[in-house]
Amino acid sequence: MENFVVSARKYRPLGFDEVVGQEHITTTLKNAIEKNHLGQALLFCGPRGVGKTTCARILARMVNGFEAQGTDSSNAMNIYELDAASNNSVDDIRNLIDQVRFPPQHGKFKVYIIDEVHMLSTQAFNAFLKTLEEPPAYAIFILATTEKHKVIPTILSRCQIFDFNRIQISDITHHLVRIAKNEGIEAEQEALHLIAQKADGALRDALSIFDLIVTFSSGGKVTYADTISNLHILDYDYYFKVTDALLQENISQCLLIFDEILRQGFDGHQFLTGLAEHLRNVLVCKDAVTISLLEVSDNVRARYAEQAQAASTGFLLSVMNILSQADVQYKASKNQRLHVEMALMKSAHIPSAMQLAASLSSGEALKKKVM
Ligand SMILES: Nc1ncnc2c1ncn2[C@@H]1O[C@H](COP(=O)(O)OP(=O)(O)OP(=O)(O)O)[C@@H](O)[C@H]1O
Structure with a gap:
């Protein structure tokens, strides 16, 4: 039987062109390598799992001219990785500094990646400063962290800083x-x-x-x-249905849908925040400019656009207001089910765009109210 390789490993990019959503970094690094402007101390900051280690390895491969090897193995690329979360003592750093003294046996550069660098002890940081300031010409240090604000200023000021994005x-x-x-x-x-x-x-x-x-x-x-x-995500269809029921002032329908949601093991708080997010999506669909803020597939976008036609901005804002108050008071509430039900009942009492449609005789007047 073939061994299963997890996708995160199997699809680790081997070149900058394959890295997703970090063009500002990959372009700068490529240019710096081509023009020989790469610093010897780089700080890669950003959330976990967005490509920091990946870019460090690609960089190591490029500076050594190993691109053609198509391997992701650290040893083959003169990469030395230290996880500072579990090796944060001054001795760990001294071992690393001892290693730095020896030039690479093959390739031009040794690349040291120190992950979660903010976890190094103060003593370890201090022991490291001198090496970082005057590294041998063949050493490149890439410090990575998910918490840049915890890295001491003396380190920050010695590094070229690269801020990685959350990926869209x-x-x-x-x-x-x-x-x-x-x-x-x-x-x-x-x-x-x-x-x-x-x-x-x-x-x-x-x-x-x-x-x-x-x-x-x-x-x-x-x-x-x-x-x-x-x-364990609530089907978005429920939010469309509840919103329809609110627009029709159909309180019993709202309560029945909420009951079904609870039976599926979701709690009232998840529902409140999910519904508020849903209404926000409906709201951004009312405007041709803000519709671009909606990150959903085309099918769902069409459903949002349809609901946006039926609901006035005033109605949406009033319901969001009720939900937001219910959200704040949710934890303190003694009967959380009733708490959410009341929020739904209050919301269903807001005159909806549909009611306006029935009460206004002229189509033009309706258009003005709904917009
Ligand atoms: N920007 C990206 N483009 C393509 N694949 C990526 C990207 N970011 C992460 N990956 C995928 O996720 C895996 C892990 O990414 P990587 O180790 O580079 O993340 P990281 O930012 O260093 O995370 P951590 O801070 O947890 O160490 C990669 O092997 C790759 O499959």
């Missing part, structure tokens, strides 16, 4: 589409989009979730239904 949902989705195709896995666009959303900007997380869903889904196909059930 659309970029993550495209990447997953490519990988699914490459693996011959049938995947629904909506499912991949949801995975991208859940990953919260971290491509590594997106790939791990993707692997998990492929493993558990029926017939190896990645469907929206399997994805929401695996990730």
Whole structure:
């Protein structure tokens, strides 16, 4: 049996052109390498799983002219990685400094990656400063951190700083589409989009979730239904239905839908925040400019646009206001179910755009109110 290789490893980019969503960094690094302007101390900051280690390895390969090797192994590329989260003592740093004294046996540069550098003890930082300030010509230090504010100023001032972005949902989705195709896995666009959303900007997380869903889904196909059930995410369809019921002032329908949601094991708070986010999406769809802020697939976008036609801005803002107050008071509430139900009842009493439609005789007047 062939060993399973997790997608995050299998699809680690081997060149800057394959890195997703960090063009500002990859372009600068490429130019710096070509023009020989690369510093010897670089600080890579940003959230986890967005490509810091990947870019460090690509850089190491490029400065040594090893691009053609197509390998991701650290040893082969003169890369030395130290995880400062678990090796943060002054002795760990002294060992590293001892190693730095020896020039590389092959290639031109030794590249040291110190991950989670903010975890180094003060003594370790101090022991490291001199080497960082006057490194041998063949040494490049790449310090990586998810918490730049914890890195002491004396280190910051000695480094070229690169701020990595959270990766956009659309970029993550495209990447997953490519990988699914490459693996011959049938995947629904909506499912991949949801995975991208859940990953919260971290491509590594997106790939791990993707692997998990492929493993558990029926017939190896990645469907929206399997994805929401695996990730325990509430189907967005409920939010569309509740909003319709609110617009129709149909309190009983709202309460029945909420009951079904609770039965599925979701809590009232998740529902409140999910509904508020849904209404925000409806709101941004009311304007041709802000619609670009909506990060959803085309099918769902069309549904939002339809609901945006039916709901006035005033109605949406009033409901969001009620939900936001309910959210703040949720934890303190003694009966949380009733608390959410009351928020729904209050929201269903706001005159909706549909009522306006019925009460206004002229189409022109309606247009003015709804906009
Ligand atoms: N920008 C990206 N483009 C393409 N793949 C990426 C990107 N970021 C992360 N990945 C994928 O996620 C994996 C892990 O990324 P990487 O180790 O570079 O993240 P990191 O930012 O160093 O995270 P950490 O801070 O947790 O060490 C990579 O092997 C790759 O498959």
